[in-house]
Amino acid sequence: MGQCVRLTEETKKIIGIQYSKGEAMSTLLFWATGNRQQATGNRQQATGNRQQATGNRQQATGNRQQAWLQKHRLTRWLAKLFVALSLVVSGEALAEVETVPPVQKWAVANGVNSLWNFNFYQLSKSEACLFFYNTWVVNAGYPPHTYIGDNGTYCRWTNFFDHLGIAAQQGIYWSKYDCPDPNVNPDVPYTYRPATNTCERELKYKLTLTPDSATIEPGQSYEFTATVTTLDDKQPGISVPVSVKAEVEANSGGHDHGEKVAKRDKGKVSPANGSNSFQINFTSTQVSGIHTITATCDQCVNKTAVAKVNVMVASLETIPSSAFYAFIGGEEDKPHHDNHYLTPAAAERLLVMAINYRSQQRFKVLDWNTNIRVTPSVLHVNDASLMWGGRFDIKANWTNPHITHMRGIEVDIRANDEVGAIDARNFKAFEKMLDDVVGGKTGRAKYLLECTADKPGSLLKHERKAENLCISRLTLSPDTNRHYHIRLIGAK
Amino acid sequence: MITAQLKTATKTEPTILSKNKLIENWIIRYTYTLSNGSKAKQPIEDVMFRGLPPKANILNSLVITGSDNSNLIEFFESSLAVPNNQWYGSGARHQEELIIGWHYSADSFDPQLGLQPGASLKGFGFNSIDLPGVWIAQIVGNVGYHHFQPLYENDSDVDELMSEIEYNDFVPRNVAAPMISVSAPFDPAIVMENIRTHVATWPGKQLAEAAFAAQLDLNLQAAANAYRTNQPEAAKGYIEILLDMIRRDHKDIDREDDEDNDGKNDSQKTNTQHLTIDRLAARVLDFDLKYVLKRMRHEGEENDGKKSKDKESRKER
């Protein structure tokens, strides 16, 4: 009885009041409790009559139901199709509405001045009652009277027209619905919807990409997770589209190609499009570098989320300098100016190799001029691996790599006719020394005497001959690029 | 794509004779005579001992020390005797094994170079304080230069298979090698246990019959226990039993061979009879057991204020 009943539009018309948005009257005005009860009785009877009428209608409804359902299914299907088509055509994303219950606020009026104090709404009936009493009854300057307060149904005080036989006067309650201030994303207020008595706003989302960074080896893949949630970390009720792309930092990973915009393969992301929460597989190329995965969500407040992927062979270190070898290649102005990286274990093997070469009597070779056997020059160490390993594209074109040279376990040693090269007379002994030092458990070192990598079948191709020379079949010129390519340690 | 051409496997018919001789200060001289078969198709260019115990002792090696006093590298060139200056020794000590060997010193990849078919060379050797055991020498024929060695980004299955093929590209021959460490100070119980541990590997290598090896094991254990419990006479008794066991198949095993014989004579007659123990293994064990007896006798004489000037030599095949 004392409950506040929200008025339907129909009722509002009946009572003839145009309410402002969110306002409703709790009950009709009744000055006497008795009158009100009578009215309620009348209403109940009317409801009974209506129920009977509904019963009569039910039979007819049953007959029509089947045909209606069929027709309705078709309609619904067409409606869905329309929605789908309009989505395709417009490209507009579906929006989701966040709904919260409104806050009901109370005010008291005495009927005569009922609209006077509509702005003085309070959060509870009792507060509203006291407020009304203090601001209207007392301030009105009427003769003394006493505050009684809220009895659940009315706001009451002693009536100054006591002598007329009415024990107390009472105000009736009015209420309106306000929307609460949003806890999350307070910049976007709720809007009250009288039709549903709800507070609504368009739901906003946020996008995260986890983890936000990863380190993988060249050619490896990694799974990231894109997640769209509401701002209060709940799952969206609709499909929120997300697109994904991979990028790569120019000149990263030891490839100082002098690019303003990275021209290399950026790696693959799959899928490139998804929604809400989904796995993103990033597959890197064989080239090391800093990649970024960017997920974009137009409906999200943060629009994009970025994860960083370091594509690298970890734990490579610059080869320590030593009196037993010298470095060549990797000049400052070259795209790959840091070409002397190895794993510590491989660097140690290189040193042992170099010490053997310098110290074994066997490697002393006859100096043609003095006719004295002399200690050979220290090993001249050319390309090993780049700082982060990965494909070593000698020509800085992202292709034509060195054979291997990716994992910091291989090195090139000069073996041509240049200064510091291994003398061809030492090749055989050098290869046998490699077997001892880097041969591992098989006792057979892995190495190549490499010649310039010309096109296979080309007449200019330099081939290793039994006499250890890379000779051009056409020109018979020696190969100035001849070198030993040596695997210093087993892979992995 | 890298194509690999498999080189033909070594085609040599080698024999290698091992000899051990106890010289002064309990140093054992290991010497080898290498022969290529007369019908061999290639000269021999390497004799390699791979997989020796990582701490195996080779005397007179040269050690280079790093700035932090750790051993950077050990050279065996100076410690490995060669027949002539056409050969050189080399090696490397790794955490898991010691590698030593001799290579024909070639300035080119000429496949004609090396120990020719039908030829024989003595003078390969080194000194060690470790006792001989039986190990495998890898004898490699000269196949010219190494063809393309396949190199893949990672060690793929193909790569492993290639390594396996390469690895088996030698002819294996049993040799006496420093497999058994001698404790310092000398402790006969520990040395007997070390001998026992090594002998236990023989049945698996067809160097001794299982039943015979089991008998050897029992007596080796008994001798070790006797030394441990300070009963040298009892230990000596077990060692005598062991020496008798060895003589059953190889009666002349303790004969003092002269330098030029290399024990070839006695290998002939044993071919026809059923053997419980390989002749090289028998010689090695005979040497090791007598070393222990000799050393124990010496320790006793030391205590008596005497000094032994005995030298004993043994030949192994």
Ligand SMILES: [Zn+2]
């Ligand atoms: Zn590059």
Ligand SMILES: [Zn+2]
């Ligand atoms: Zn290379």
